[in-house]
Amino acid sequence: MEQLHSVLPVWRDAYSMSCLHVAKFHFSNAEFSDALRTLDMGIIMGGPLLRKDLDSAIEVVSAAKARQYNNRGADADNEGREKSRSRLLVCPVEFDKSEVLRILPIRSLSSKIVGKRSALSLEGFLREYFLSGPLVIITDCMAHWPARTRWNDVDYLRRVAGDHTVPVEVGKNYLFSEWKQELITFSQFLERVQSNNGCRSKVPMYLAQHQLFDQINELRKDISVPDYCYAGGGELRSLNAWFGPAGTVTPFYHDPHHNILGQIVGKKYVRLYSASYYEELYPYSEIMLSNSS
16 A cells, blocks of 8 residues: 555556445445445545445445344344454543653643633634644544544444444554555454553554545544634644554654644543754654654
């Protein structure tokens, strides 16, 4: 996948076309999971020319799969739940600050520079933060999102996204030579996340910076884009998802545009430095990694 940009667009469009034909064959035989997997490959590996056709086909196949699921009845649903090791992806545990401080660098949680505001208005965000520059943690603005409960339900995630194929990163992070990317189903990814949680010896696996909501519309319906994202007056640059087990670490990096991070399930430690410390963070000299350190 790392070399995908070197393939001529015409060949990627041809690949998309072949995926549509193969998926049509699977669909005619009621092989909905195979059809969905083929269409996902067309989206991930194919060109942009037939993207709308792929999206429309995925909607048709997903609707057929949903009808098939509903027709199985409650018994089959309960059987699937019994096979699940845990319905909750992240079990609720009391936050142990002393344990966190033992793992994180010294004085990690002592900074009072970043403020915390509850349900901050758009006007307040613009006036007090966006235009003047300081960072802010906004609480209580995602409480109405269905994702807040649904995305911690393994059964739900498997039902709406399990047969979809997604790109995942395997290895500590993209700066290490052992790092690679794999294409697996979302169900397989969930199984590996569950097996990795609480086991630091496992090889980390991370679904990172992927346009998951463009691919899986059911998950897109579970969230809302906050009005804060349009504070600059322009269009939304991208809407990405990060999904990984405990212990996942991303190296230092900087983005060319503003970011709003919404934490849906679990907790995330974020370490930020002012742009004035750029040289002290030892960024890589290679062009491809110049935004990382």
